[in-house]
Amino acid sequence: MTDETTTTEPSEPNEAIHLPAREIMQDAFLDYSLSVITDRALPDARDGLKPVHRRILYAMNELNIMPGSAHKKSARVVGEVIGKYHPHGDSAAYGAAVRMAQPWAMRHPLIDGQGNFGSIDGDNAAAMRYTEMRLSKMGAKMFADIGKNTVDFRDNFDGSEREPEVLPVSYPNLWVNGTEGIAVGLATSIPPHNLAETANAFLAWLDNPEISTREIVEHMPGPDFPTGGIVHGLDGYIQALETGRGQVKLRSRWHTEERSRGAKRLVITEIPYATSKAKLVEQIANLVKEKEIEGVADMRDESSKKGIRIVLDTKAGHEPDLIAIQLVAMTSLEVSVSYNVMALDGQRPVQLGIRDVFEHFRAHRIEVIQRRTQYDLDRALERLHILEGYLAALDRLDETIATIRGSKDTEEARGALEQLLSIDATQAQAILDLKLQRLTGMQIQDIRDEHGDLTAKVEDLRDILARPERQTSIMRDELLNLSDQHATARGSEIDNSLSKVSAADLIPEEQVMLIGTRNGYLKRLPADAMSRQNRGTKGRSIIALDDDDVVTTFHSGNSHDYLLALTDQGQVHAVKAYDVPDTGLGNRGRHYRNIYEGLEGDVVAMLTVPDLDSEQASLVIFTAGGYVKRTALSAFSGAKRRGGVQGIRLNDDDRIVCARISSDPESEEIVMTASGSRAIRYPLDEARAIGRTSQGVRGIRLKDGESVLSAEIVHQDSLDTSHLMVVTRKGVGKATPLTDFRLQSRGGQGVTAHAPNKKSGEMVAAAVIGPGVDVVLFTDEGGANRVAGSAVPKNGRATAGSSIIRQGSVTNLLAVPATEDGSLSSNED
Incomplete structure (x- = not known):
């Protein structure tokens, strides 16, 4: 902003006053900020009231609308407030009064309302001409001895009336009833607490000002909400007591009931504080409708004046508690409640720990006495x-x-x-x-x-x-x-055993297939989503492809593993496998860029790892040009951040084929298969460990026009039971024992792995398989055929094999855990 000036026309016909626009705006903003902070948004540390609440209560006290008297029209009270003490809108004053009368909003309501004062569903109160109010017993207690010069009074906004600067409260209302407010650059959020517990904690502090926070917690174990619920995550509560900032978790309360024929129902009886029941019911209904929550047969809200009762009838075989835990992670059935204990000390906003709250109350109360x-x-x-x-x-x-x-x-x-x-x-x-x-x-x-x-x-x-x-x-x-006289039993249960529930806790650990396409789509499927079929069948469609799209990358692993994605630019990205949407059979999935933040280029290889910080494991990358590169997995811990990390330096004419994890290089071997129908087997430790940004070393020597099709790491203990399966473009395949491939040195040309003919066509994919493995063949039409590993014919190196899939042109091969244990057949056809 430039320092443009404005001209102020004086009331007297004197010379105009010139002031910089910046100065005028700064002064106006500061005045506005101070007004919002001190006169509207923040409570006083002594009585815990904002000006509007104090003025409403004082106006009612002056009108003598006491607990034993008749209720008066709310409009009468609001008119008194805005006419004498609070020069703001009537809706703001009425809204503040309504909240002080709502038992689900205030731990101890200060106003006794009569009529429609809203509902926990979020319904608004009736217009103030229809409702009536009077001070509650707790509200009246705030004025005890106010006529004995216990507090200072000041002029109202026009000097025609006097109003108290603070009320002579006899309990720490700031902590007991709590408050929320947003000022300019400041905010306050103080949950409510139990009156008896707060009193006991205050008296314990009074007896011993050096009392520890843990000892205070023994008297006051946590917040106490008028809507009940279960409070946990109390490390944040202890931090809030010490510093004035923290956070706790508040979970709904539910139980299960038996239905007929073994079915059950989930009944929610308490919901989190400040949560709209109607919106919560809508959230749950939408999840059930969209089938993100399985097992719910019917849902209804049976709440009444007696209390909350949200009922979910579950289908037979589905556990209500598991459904509830899913709802905890996906809805407002559990919420985070923040502490930001900001209040006014005089005209100065201060952050208060519990000892500061107690000290301000003590000093105020002693002065009143x-x-x-x-x-x-x-x-x-x-x-x-x-x-x-x-x-x-x-x-x-x-x-x-x-x-x-x-x-x-x-x-x-x-x-x-x-x-x-x-x-x-x-x-x-x-x-x-x-x-x-x-x-x-x-x-x-x-x-x-x-x-x-x-x-x-x-x-x-x-x-x-x-x-x-x-x-x-x-x-x-x-x-x-x-x-x-006024304390009530604790409404919110404290449960130290509950821990944070995240999406990870709700995803079952299962073997999954992760499939990617050339156009950048990625999807997740359970490994058992495809039933086995006999070899020679047409297969079934598991991913929908556009006319110009083909399956290019795929991997299998555990749903809780990290899914590493390597791009054609050599970058490595990481997300949890369950972050990839399960879109079901036939759909094309979600685009890579909607899963990996900052991903550029195309994903060309994927693999899963349980832990990115492992010091023993290594990431081994294989390229089409015959190179192999081994790097400690811990070097890729930054792959979780946006943009990932660089994993390999590629030549202009080279590309990544696949990547694998090594955990025991001295006992592992590498099997690389090339498009010239050749394969090589050599010790993994001949590929020494190097840094992330290097090119790697030669793994197999290729002839002109050849490229690496696949590579695998095999432990020496499993060599006798492992086979190299190869498949041709026309769907002909076989499995050859790995021991048929003699051990060579890294960088050799390898030996024959397949003998192509006119019926078979050229070899296009290969994979190492063993006992308890199924194989999935992908076609350029988006089809796939899952076949038991035991059904793959076992042949020698110099053979073509037998037909495994008849429809479409095979593009890739994936080995996945078998749906039931089995071994390779000795069938020779």
Whole structure:
């Protein structure tokens, strides 16, 4: 912004005033910010009230709308508030009053409402002309002794009225009822707490200001919400007690009920604080409708004035508790509740830990007790002064009467009494105002008794003012008395055993297939989504492809593994496998860029790993040009971040074929298969470990026009039971024992792996398979055929094999865990 200037026209015909626009805007913004912070959004640390709440309650107190009186129209109260104390909109004042009357919003409502004051479903209250209100018992308690100069008063907005700066509350309302507010650059969020627990914690702190936070938690174990629920994640609560900032989890309460024929129902009876029941029901209904939550046969809201009751009838074989845990992660059945204890200390916003909250309340309450005591002492001294005059007159009663009768007027009588009894004008006037009936014997004794009692009271009041320990004792007794009268049982259960529920906790650990296409689509399927078929069948469609798209990448692994994606640019990205959507058979899935943040280029290889921080494991990358590169897996821990990390430096004419994980290089071997129908087997440790950004070393020497089709890492213990399966473009395949391929040195040309003919066509894919393995063949039409590994014909190296899939042109081969254990057949066809 440029410092443009504005011209202010003065009221007098003088020279114009020039001020920079920036200065005017800064001053105006600061004034506005200060007004919002101090007069609207933040509560006072002493009574826990924002100005609007304090003004509403004070207006009701002035109108004498007390707990024992009749309710008055809300419009009458709102008119009093905005007309005398709060120069803002009537809807804002009414909304604030409504919240103080809602038992699901306030732990201890300060207003007793009559009529429609909204609902926990989020319904609005009726218009203020239809509702009525009065102070609740807790609301009335906030004004105890306000007439005894216990708090300071100030002028209202136009100077026509006086209003209290703070109320003389006798309990820590800031902590008990809590509050929320958003100011300019500041916010406050204080959950409600149990009155009895707060009182006990405050008194424990009062006895020992050095009390530990853990000891405070023993008295006050957590927040207590009017809507109940289960509170957990209490590390954030302890942090909030210490610093004023933290977070807890609040979970709904539910139970299960039996239905007929073995079915059950899930019944939700308590929902989180400040959560709309109607919106929660809508969330659950949408999940059931979209089948993101399985096993729900029917759902209905049976809530009434007796309480909340949301019922989900479950289908036979489905556990209600498991459905509830799924809802916890996917809906507002569990929410995070934040602590940001920001309040006003005078005109200054401050962050408060629990000790600060207690200290502000203690200081305020002690000041109230001192001012109240001083007020009572002043009134007692005034009365005692009058009584002393009475006693002086009674001691000389005949002379007093004669003096009064002998005076011609009141002025003369007053002066004569001052001289006769050695008293001042106030006492003399009181004697003149004394009724004759007070001069009977019994009334005279009452005066003497009152004087004695008042003398003792004055001494007691002076003792209170002189001894801080007595003031503390009074504060303690009054707090305990209020707690005994108004405290209620804890509504929210504290459960230290519950932990955070994330999507990961709800995804079953299962073997999955992850399939990618040339056009960039990726999908996840359970490994058992395809039933086995006999070899030679047509297969079934598991992914929908556009006319110009083909399956190019695929892998299998556990749903909780990390899914590493290697791009054609050599970048490595990582997400959890369950983050890839399961779109079911036939759909094309989700685009890579909607799964991996910052991904550029095409994904050409995938693999799964349980842990990215492993120091023993290595990532081994194979390229079409015959190179192999081994790098410690821990070097790729940054692959989870946006954009991933570089995994290999590729030549311009080279590309990544696949990648594998090595965990024991001294006992593992590499099997690489090339398009020239050749394969090589050599020790993995001949490919030394190198950095992420290097090119790698030669794994197999290729002839012109050849490229690597596949590569696999095999442990030496499984060599005798492992086979190299090859398949041709026309769907002809076979499996050859790995021991038929002699061990060579890295960088050799390898040996024959397949003998093509006109019926078979050229070899296009290969994979190492073993016992308990199924194979899935993919075609360029998006079809796939799953065949038991035991059904793949076993042939020698120099053979073509037999037909495995008849329709479409084979593009790739995937080995997945078998749906049932089996071994390779010795079938020779």
